[in-house]
Amino acid sequence: MADIQGTVTQVLGNVVDVEFPAGQLPDIFDAVEVPREDEDDLILEVELHLGDSAVRTVAMDSTDGLARGVPAYATGQPIAVPVGEPTLGRIFNVLGRPIDMGDPVADDAERRPIHADAPSFEDQSPTIEVFETGMKVIDLVAPMTKGGKTGIFGGAGVGKTVTIQELINSIATQHDGLSVFAGVGERTREGTDLYHEMKEANVLEKLAMVFGQMNEPPGVRLRVGLSGLTMAEYFRDQGRDVLIFIDNIFRYSLAGAEVSALLGRMPSAVGYQPNLGEEMGMLQERITSTRSGSITSMQAVYVPADDYSDPAPVAVFTHLDSTIALERSIAARGLFPAVDPLASTSNILQPEVVGDDHYSTAREVQQVLQRYKDLQDIIAILGVEELSDDDKVLVARARKMENFLSQPMFVAEQFTGQAGRYVPIRDTVRGFRMILDGEVDHIPEQDFYMCGAIDDVLERFASRESA
Amino acid sequence: MPTLREVKNRIRSVRNITQITRALEAVSASRVRRAQARVFASRAFAEKAWEILVNIQAASKNLPLHPLLTERDAINRVMVVVITSDRGLAGAYNANILRVAQRFATRLGKPVDYVTVGRKGRDSLARLNASIVASFTDMPAEPKIADISPIARIAIDAYLNGEVDEVLIAYTDFINMLAQRPAVLGWLPLTTHTVAEQVASEYVKDVAAVSGGIQNYDYEPNAEAVVDEIVPRFTELQLYQALLEAQASEHAARMAAMKNATDNATQLTADLTLQYNKARQAAITAEILDIVGGANALQQAIDSTADDILNAESLAGHFLDA
Numbered sequence: 001m002a003d004i005q006g007t008v009t010q011v012l013g014n015v016v017d018v019e020f021p022a023g024q025l026p027d028i029f030d031a032v033e034v035p036r037e038d039e040d041d042l043i044l045e046v047e048l049h050l051g052d053s054a055v056r057t058v059a060m061d062s063t064d065g066l067a068r069g070v071p072a073y074a075t076g077q078p079i080a081v082p083v084g085e086p087t088l089g090r091i092f093n094v095l096g097r098p099i100d101m102g103d104p105v106a107d108d109a110e111r112r113p114i115h116a117d118a119p120s121f122e123d124q125s126p127t128i129e130v131f132e133t134g135m136k137v138i139d140l141v142a143p144m145t146k147g148g149k150t151g152i153f154g155g156a157g158v159g160k161t162v163t164i165q166e167l168i169n170s171i172a173t174q175h176d177g178l179s180v181f182a183g184v185g186e187r188t189r190e191g192t193d194l195y196h197e198m199k200e201a202n203v204l205e206k207l208a209m210v211f212g213q214m215n216e217p218p219g220v221r222l223r224v225g226l227s228g229l230t231m232a233e234y235f236r237d238q239g240r241d242v243l244i245f246i247d248n249i250f251r252y253s254l255a256g257a258e259v260s261a262l263l264g265r266m267p268s269a270v271g272y273q274p275n276l277g278e279e280m281g282m283l284q285e286r287i288t289s290t291r292s293g294s295i296t297s298m299q300a301v302y303v304p305a306d307d308y309s310d311p312a313p314v315a316v317f318t319h320l321d322s323t324i325a326l327e328r329s330i331a332a333r334g335l336f337p338a339v340d341p342l343a344s345t346s347n348i349l350q351p352e353v354v355g356d357d358h359y360s361t362a363r364e365v366q367q368v369l370q371r372y373k374d375l376q377d378i379i380a381i382l383g384v385e386e387l388s389d390d391d392k393v394l395v396a397r398a399r400k401m402e403n404f405l406s407q408p409m410f411v412a413e414q415f416t417g418q419a420g421r422y423v424p425i426r427d428t429v430r431g432f433r434m435i436l437d438g439e440v441d442h443i444p445e446q447d448f449y450m451c452g453a454i455d456d457v458l459e460r461f462a463s464r465e466s467a
Numbered sequence: 468m469p470t471l472r473e474v475k476n477r478i479r480s481v482r483n484i485t486q487i488t489r490a491l492e493a494v495s496a497s498r499v500r501r502a503q504a505r506v507f508a509s510r511a512f513a514e515k516a517w518e519i520l521v522n523i524q525a526a527s528k529n530l531p532l533h534p535l536l537t538e539r540d541a542i543n544r545v546m547v548v549v550i551t552s553d554r555g556l557a558g559a560y561n562a563n564i565l566r567v568a569q570r571f572a573t574r575l576g577k578p579v580d581y582v583t584v585g586r587k588g589r590d591s592l593a594r595l596n597a598s599i600v601a602s603f604t605d606m607p608a609e610p611k612i613a614d615i616s617p618i619a620r621i622a623i624d625a626y627l628n629g630e631v632d633e634v635l636i637a638y639t640d641f642i643n644m645l646a647q648r649p650a651v652l653g654w655l656p657l658t659t660h661t662v663a664e665q666v667a668s669e670y671v672k673d674v675a676a677v678s679g680g681i682q683n684y685d686y687e688p689n690a691e692a693v694v695d696e697i698v699p700r701f702t703e704l705q706l707y708q709a710l711l712e713a714q715a716s717e718h719a720a721r722m723a724a725m726k727n728a729t730d731n732a733t734q735l736t737a738d739l740t741l742q743y744n745k746a747r748q749a750a751i752t753a754e755i756l757d758i759v760g761g762a763n764a765l766q767q768a769i770d771s772t773a774d775d776i777l778n779a780e781s782l783a784g785h786f787l788d789a
Binding site: 264269 | 728
C-alpha cells in the first residue's frame with residue numbers, strides 16, 4: 001500500500017485529527033493506521049475533512065497513550081474484513097481480527113471493505129416464503145419471511161436477547177445455511193454464551209461471529225454491524241442463503257449519536273444525530289436479498305424507556321418486514337416470550353401467503369384480544385359480573401389465549417425448569433382455532449400457561465382430572 | 468408509552484363512568500332504605516302466616532285439607548320461579564341467583580320449567596335454552612299483591628293441574644345492607660322441609676322457626692271454608708315476601724357494587740392522571756433539551772466563527788504592521 005504519511009494533531013477522546021500533506025487527504029471512510037508499540041496498529045476512520053490538509057477521524061480502539069505528533073498512514077481504502085470460508089467458526093472484532101485466540105486469518109484470504117453500496121433495484125428479489133420459527137406467538141401474528149427482515153423491539157429487560165437467542169437456537173441449529181451473528185454494544189458475556197451454545201450444538205462451523213460490545217469505543221459499535229453484514233453479503237453474493245442476527249441495532253444508533261456529538265454536529269430531536277435516518281438506511285438497505293442469494297435478518301431493537309415513539313426505534317421500524325413488539329406489562333405477568341400480539345405485525349400475514357386458515361385465525365385472535373383490552377376498563381371499574389354473557393365467554397377465551405401465547409423456551413430452560421417446545425405452525429393455528437371455537441372452554445386457563453401445542457393443554461387437563 | 472391524547476381520552480371516559488356509578492349509588496342508597504322498610508314491615512306477617520299454614524298442615528296430618536298443602540309422592544316435573552332484576556350494574560346479584568337456581572335444578576335432576584321475574588333472568592335462561600313458561604318484567608318499585616297475582620296464578624294452576632309437582636322460588640334473601648344470600652325456597656306444596664330432604668340444602672332458606680303455639684285451631688264457620696280462603700292468600704304472600712326481599716337485595720347489591728365501581732374508577736382516574744402528567748412532563752423535558760442543545764450548538768458555531776474572524780483580523784493587522 002502506497003501509504004501517505006500524516007501526523008496526529010489532536011486527540012479528543014475517540015476523535016483524532018490527523019494532518020496530511022496538502023491535497024493528499026484520504027477519502028471519507030478511509031482507514032488511517034497509527035502504528036503502536038507492542039500492539040496492533042490503531043485504526044482510525046476518516047469522518048470529516050477539515051480544510052485542505054487535515055481530517056477528523058474516529059478511532060476503532062482505545063486512544064489511550066496516543067500523542068500528538070505521532071505518524072499516521074492513510075491506507076487508501078476503508079476498513080476491510082475477511083470474508084468467505086475462513087470466517088466460519090471464528091469470532092472477529094470490528095476490524096476483522098480474530099479475537100477467539102485462534103490462528104490469524106491468512107494474509108491471502110479475501111477481504112472486503114465494510115462500506116459498500118446497497119444492491120440496486122434490479123438486483124433485489126422479493127421472495128415471499130414463510131419462515132417457521134416454532135414460537136407460537138411469532139408464527140401466528142408476526143410470521144417471518146425467508147429473506148426478510150424482522151425486528152424484535154423491547155425495553156430494558158423484557159427478553160429481547162433471550163428471544164433472539166431462542167430464534168438462533170431453533171433456526172440456526174435447524175437451518176442448513178450459514179449464519180452471521182453481529183453483537184453490537186451488548187454484554188460480552190452473551191457473546192461467550194452464544195459461542196459455547198453453538199459449539200455444543202455443533203453448528204459453529206456454519207456461523208461467523210463479530211463482536212463490538214458495550215466496553216468498546218463508539219467508533220467500534222458504529223461499524224461492527226457493517227463488518228458482520230459484509231461477511232453475510234459475501235455469502236449471499238456466492239448464492240447462499242444467509243441468516244444474520246444483530247443484537248442490538250439500537251446501539252448502532254446510539255454509537256452514531258456519540259460519534260456525532262464528538263464530531264461537533266448539532267444534535268437533532270431527543271439528542272440524536274441529525275443524520276439518524278440516513279445512517280440507519282445505509283445499514284438497513286444493504287440487508288437485502290438479491291437474485292443470487294438471500295439474507296434473512298433478525299434484529300433486536302432496544303426501545304428506550306419503553307417509548308416506541310423514540311426516534312431511534314422509529315428509524316428502524318420502516319425498514320422491517322415484520323415487527324415483534326415485546327411488552328413490559330406482559331413480561332411482568334410472567335408470560336414469555338412477552339410478545340404483544342396486538343402491536344406485532346408482519347407484511348406477509350395475508351391470506352395469499354399464509355393461507356386463509358392461518359390468516360383468519362390470527363386476525364380473530366387479535367380481535368378477541370383487542371375486545372378484551374377494550375373491556376379491561378369496564379372490568380376494572382364494574383367487575384367481570386357486569387359483562388354480558390357473550391363478553392364473559394370472550395374474556396375467558398382471551399385469557400386462555402394470552403396464556404397459550406406463552407411458551408417454554410430452549411434457551412430459558414435453566415430459568416423455567418421446563419424443556420423448550422418447538423411448535424409447528426400447523427399446530428399453532430389449530431390450537432388457537434380450538435380456543436376461538438370454544439372447544440376448550442371447559443379447561444381452566446392455568447392449563448394453557450407455558451405449554452407447547454394444544455395437545456399439551458389437553459394432556460395436562462386430563463392428567464389433573466384423573467388425579 | 469401511550470400518547471397524551473389517548474390518556475386524556477381514557478381519563479375522560481373513566482370520569483364519565485364515575486358519574487354514572489356515583490349517581491346510581493346515590494339512587495340505590497335511597498331506594499334500599501325504603502325497600503328495607505317494606506321487607507321488615509311485611510316479614511313478621513309473612514312468617515306468622517307461614518307458621519299458621521304449617522300448624523294447620525301439622526294438625527291435619529292424615530286428612531288432606533287443601534290440595535296446596537298436600538305433598539305428592541312422585542315428583543316428575545318442577546317449576547322454579549326465578550326473581551332477578553330488570554337492570555344490571557348490580558354486581559354479582561343476578562349472576563349469583565341464576566347460578567344457584569341452575570345448580571339447584573341440575574342437582575335435582577328433574578325437568579324444570581322456569582317462570583322468570585326480571586329481564587336479566589329471562590335473557591340469561593333464554594340463552595341457555597331453558598324452558599321458560601312465563602316471564603314478567605317491570606315490577607313496580609312498590610309492588611302490591613295484585614302485581615304478583617298473575618305470577619302466583621300461573622304457578623298454582625300448573626301445580627293444581629298436575630303439570631308440575633313442586634314449585635320453588637329462587638330469589639335473594641335480604642339479610643342486611645352488606646349481605647344478601649341467594650336462596651331457593653320450597654313454595655308449593657306448602658310444607659315444612661327438613662334440611663336433609665333438600666337436594667341442595669345449602670341454598671335452601673331456613674324456614675322461620677315455628678313457635679310451638681296452639682296447634683289445634685277452632686275454625687269458624689268451618690275448617691274447609693277457612694282453609695280455602697287463607698291458603699291461596701298465604702301462598703301469594705310467600706311470593707310477595709320473596710319479591711320484596713329480592714328487591715331490597717337488588718338495591719343493596721347495586722349500592723355496594725356502585726360504591727366499589729366508584730372507588731375503582733377514582734383510583735383508575737388517579738393512576739391515569741399520574742401517567743398523563745408524567746407523559747406531559749417527559750414531552751416538555753424533551754423539548755427543553757432539544758432547544759437548549761440546539762442553542763448551545765448554535766452558540767458554539769457562532770463563537771468559533773467569531774474566533775476565526777478575530778484571528779484573521781489580528782493576522783491581517785500583523786501583516787499590515789510588517
